[in-house]
Each structure stands twice: as structure tokens, then as C-alpha cells.
Amino acid sequence: MKHTKILLSISMLLTVILLAACSSSITDQTANLQQPEQSEPAAALVTESPEGSFQPQQIIDASGEQLEFQSKVEKVACVVSLCVDIAAELGMEPVAIGESGVRTIAVAEEFYGEHGTTIPSIGGSFFEPNLEDIITVKPDLVIGLLGVHDSLREGLAGAVPVYLAQPKTYSDSVKLLEDIGRLTGRTDEAKAAAESFLGKLEEAKQKAPKDKKALIMYGTDINFSIVTDSGLGGSVLKEVSHYPFKVNDPSEDPYGEGSIQYSLEKLLEENPDVIFVESYSYSPGTKALSEQMQELPLWSKLKAVQEQNVIEVRSPIWGDGRGTRSLGILLDEALEALYPDLF
Template sequence: MRIFIILFSFAFLVGCGNSNTLDKKQDNLSTISVTDIQGNEIHLSKAAERIICLFDPSVDVIYMLQAQDKLIGIPAETYFDNELYDYYKHIDTRILKKELPTPGSNELANLESIIQLNPDLVIAQQLPESIVKTLQGMNIPVYIAAAARYEDLMKEMKDISLLTGKQDRGEQLISYAENKIKDLQKRTATQEGSKHKSVYFTWANGKVFSTAGRNSMMNDCLDLAGVENACPFDIDKPNINPETLIEWNPDMIVMWNDSPDLFYNKKELGGITAIKERKIHNLMPMFYYNPHTFKSLCAAVAINQWAYDNDEKDNTEEIKEILSVLYGKEASEKLIKYL
């Protein structure tokens, strides 16, 4: 009996030891864990060093985190869209020389090209489920981003900072954004009169009747600016007709990189307050005001000043200050030359 007890105790201790060893091994296998917008769990044993990013707003996050040295693949549109190439080329010589591979874009991806680059993390917005499953089966984690609402921006900044080993930098940027939002809210609370200005937003490339609904990142940006979205529809990007815009009669129109003449030349719209009072403004160049990134702060600052004629502070200087924090001193100095 004494021998049996000794043997049983020994087996129990060995079992516990093995269990602890397994637990430690499991912990070592997954020291970084996040869950993306689609509920996919991403586990890394260490910070990613070889990242393919096929979603432009997430590329911007990586540059803001100062983790661009980890990029080994970027969206194809980075090279042929001047609103991207003309700016990224100033802060990354690999983009200037078009040396970084482009194994896909926001909607299309070349599975073979991705695999050949041997990434330890892929970030995308839209990938076919078959590609995601194939990559996951090859132990290549896939993080799906959205950047569709402001809470997405905060979450994805935190997640990507963890995945890239830039947690401290991510916390710094999130804290800055939260403080800037509080500052904008204080400005809104002290605006003259209780009625906020009504603003109609229109997308680029001549789509003057394509706007931003209440369920959109641009709506969040308008809220930050302390104005009311003229569009009452609870969808992302509704298309309307001229009669609807006339009925809404916005106080101001904000355009996305297009000429105000697209409105001024339409005689049927001449009675709209924003057009009569020539209150049409342009977020241009687009790169500095992308609402799907933390640069939505730049857009909100500009819209707030346009709406309330706040001349106490030059918004260009404030936008430069925002960019300086978001990109860091060295990169921002190269970028603000073209603002």
C-alpha cells in the first residue's frame, strides 16, 4: 500500500508538471491575441515582422504606428492612385521607387503572390472566404479591418498596434485622438446659437448626388465637427436626386476633392442656401482628410471652422499639428509641405 501511494503521488506530480509545461508552451505559442471585426481570432507568438496590408486605411495605421519597416506588401492602388502615391512616396523610398510588392487590393488578392512573400500577418478589408481559409490553414493569420465607424478606428488602431509590437505608440495615438475629440466637443458646446449648421457632404469624381448617410464614417466626422448631416437616411452612401437636395436645403456643402462649379453651374439648385451664400468648401487634397483614418480629426477641424467662421485659429496650423502627432516629426515635415 505504501509503495502504491508513493507511485500514485509521483504520477500525480509528473502529471501536474506535464500540465504546467503544456500550459507554458500554450502561453508561448500565443502571446498576442486580438479579435477582428468579423470575429476572427488572431494569435501570434510574437509581434508580426512581415506584414502584407491590402487595405489602404490600415496601411495608414501602420505608418502612424511607425511600423512601416514591417510592410512587405501593399495595395495595388497605392501606385496608380495619385491621391496615395503622391504622398506616400515622400515618406517611403520603397514606394517612390515602386519596390514594395502589390499582391492585391481592397477587393482582389492574388493568393499565390501572397504565399510567395511568406508573410506572418495579412491585413485586408475584403477577401474571399476561400482565400482567408487557405491562408489560415497555412498558419498565416488574417486580420479583417473595416474602418467604417469611429469606434472601428479606435479598435483597429489598438489591435494593429498589438500585432505589430507598437502598443505604446498605439496608446499614445488613441489618447491624443480622444483628447482632440473632447476639445472639438467643447467647441461645439460653445458655438453661437443652439441650432447646428446643416451640412451636405458629397463624394469625389463628380458624384454630387452621392452623399454620406447617418450610418457612415463621414457622419461621425460631421458629428465631431459639431454640424448636422443634411442626409437623414440610416445607410452608408445613398444616392439622391436634385429635388431631394433642394428639399434638404443645407446651410453648407462639403465636397471631396471636386470643383464647387459642379454645384454653381446647376441653375436648378440656385435656391439652396449653401449655393446662394457660396458656402461650398473642399476637403482637398484628399490624403490629409481621409475619414477612414485618424485624419478624420483634420476633416472635423476644417468643417467646424468653415461652418462657424471661427477665425481665432488658422485651421491649417491645427491640421499641421494633428499630422505632426499622427505621423511623427520626420514624416509629417515631409508631408505638410504639400498641404
């Protein structure tokens, strides 16, 4: 993926300070969403505002772009599942969301459930969201994925600021949550979600024996890839299991995402106890990845296969959610599979 960076115009800092001195207090209204356990978000330059007020904020997104907000962000449009995760954690509802995987995570019961079907739609594709649909709902902010939605900056220039995110570890996801919490005036909600996720993870680290070797693999067919310990899901699982998979050659992971292509022969050498499979499909009727792997003779030699510990997981949450709520779900489901007698 090629990352295009187009700078947004930035208001002068002195003007921001003068406006902040004159602005009246803004009270926060919290939505009645469930608040599972979670974390902290990506690079802020301004200290947290006093309760009940909003101070102008400057943040830097994953592209290195500095964005400035003179008023509280109240309406967020989501073209990536991560945005839905953040909104749910903060007790907000997006003003519009993309379709496909973004809608899938929105309607999951841990997020918005059936109500997720009523959130206005952003048409187009994941890679090219419909600009008119975004502008129509008049969002204060659009959250997209670095390397995928970079061109939205040009298309929405002068209309809506675009925050490009790319958390690579759970700490990045926690940091990102806190950043958006500041922009939306929902610092309390962000803090609570962050503490919940991190508290759950810490408890699991203390309780898990880490004597099980785990792996996350994903793909659309037998030419699969794996998530290493420097990938998002791997950064969680290495805290509670034996997770020896690493990026040894940077050229294998050119975008620094912590994922590499892998072979069945290498997989057999490591022979994990439990394999979590994220299956993706671009056409109807495609078999799950684990089903396709069954057609390969070496697959049956794996310990996880022989002991029926190959688990198809919810890819929209495990692979695409990226936020603290999704990572909390990943952690819960992984612990139950790895240590059923303890969790």
C-alpha cells in the same frame, strides 16, 4: 457586397499558454515616423502585455473571425488604405501595399511622403490583389476590407492570416488601432495616437459652436450619395457641427455603412452651410463631382454653392483612409472650413 466567411484553424489555448510561459522577452523597435493625433481599434480577447514582452493574442475581426497570434506581428501587408493609416500611426512601414488609392494615401505628406513610393507593390486590382505578390514579401498579417477582401482568406489559407476590418464610427477606428497595436507589440504607440485624436476631437467639441450645417457627399457622377451621421465621416462631423442627415429607412443602407443615395431636391430642403465633396473617378479626364453638379439648375440654389462653401476634399483620406490619422486630418480640414475664425 457579399461577405464570405471562411474560418481559419485556431491553436489550442492550452498550447498557447505553455508557449507563452517559455517565450523570451522581445524588445520593441519603434520606427521614426511622425505621430499625429489619433485613437482606439476593434475587439480584443486578451489583456495588454507587460512592457517589453509579448503574450499570445486572440482577436475577432469585423467578419466575426477569431484570429490567434502566438508571436508578435512585425510585417504587415496592406491591401486597403486603412492599413496604411494604422501602420503610420504605430510607427511601422508596411512590407507591401496595394496600388491606386492605397498608394495615394501612402505618398501623402501626412503619411510616408516621397518614401511611400519605395514600398513594395502588391499588383492586381483593389478587389483582387495579387496573391503571389503578397506571399513573396512573407507578411505576418494582411489587413483588408470586409466585403471586398473576404476571398483572400481562402487564397492565403495556411500561408498568411487575414484581418478583415470595417470601422463604421470613429470609435471603431480607435478600437481597431489598439487591437493592431497589441498584435504588433506597439501598445504605447497605439495609446498615444488614440489619445491624441480623441483629445483633439474633445477640444473641438468644446470649442465649436455647432451652428453650421455640414454634409459629406460623394460619387463619380450626379447620381451621388451622402454620408449620414452613422457613417464614419459623419460620426466625426456630428460632434462639431449640425449634421442632421440620418438613415431613416434601413433598406436604403443595406450594408449598414451609414451612406445612402440622395437627391438634389432633398439636399435643397436641408440646404447645408458647407458641403464637403469626395469625388471618385474610374476613368481619366472625369470631372470632379462638384463640377458635374454645376450643370444642374437646382445646384446653384444651394446656400453652400452661393456662398462658395462647396469644398472638394482629398477622397483617399476623407473617404478611404478610415483610420485615426485620416480622421484627424478630416477634422482639422472640416473645422477650418466651418469655423475659419475659431480654428
